[in-house]
Amino acid sequence: AQTVTQSQPEMSVQEAETVTLSCTYDTSESDYYLFWYKQPPSRQMILVIRQEAYKQQNATENRFSVNFQKAAKSFSLKISDSQLGDAAMYFCAYRSTTGTASKLTFGTGTRLQVTL
């Protein structure tokens, strides 16, 4: 079974600065998908960014980018020019490409605070 580990329960960043959230995972599969979800105080889960394991190029979405290190099984999220609205819980998630149901395995989350 796959596992996802987020070793930073809480992080803090100043507005306009850059912060990196860490995620590692364990799998024996060679092809899979990785995701970062944001959960603001409203509780709504919002997909931030996704990465296909067979693509070496790191995914980017505006101020959000990832550092995907397949050999190290690492998938960190970098938030540039942090804004107050970025304050939220961030979850890393893994999805296999095989089997049915497209199930997600989540990490335990990192709570990001953004300060003025």
Place this chain on the structure above:
Amino acid sequence: NAGVTQTPKFRVLKTGQSMTLLCAQDMNHEYMYWYRQDPGMGLRLIHYSVGEGTTAKGEVPDGYNVSRLKKQNFLLGLESAAPSQTSVYFCASSGGRVGPYNEQFFGPGTRLTVL
């Protein structure tokens, strides 16, 4: 287009009571999921369904039952609630296609407290 909706948003139960959480999606998605979220635990899959009339166990299925009688609805039942089932419950759905763009869309969550 409401996406994924959950009913109710909040509920307080006494130990031993039963209840059903309703999830509805209007995106014609094949797959639906129930998760629970506990502090420090992330989201854990309870049950899921890959189509109307089908259900399967996830990571933490004990104490819960589900039904998918209609494609758009996925019900989560607690027959005899226990304090350990105090949690926030999320429903999600996805289209069932292969690929990373087959993302899961989440409902707003239900906060359940069992006293």
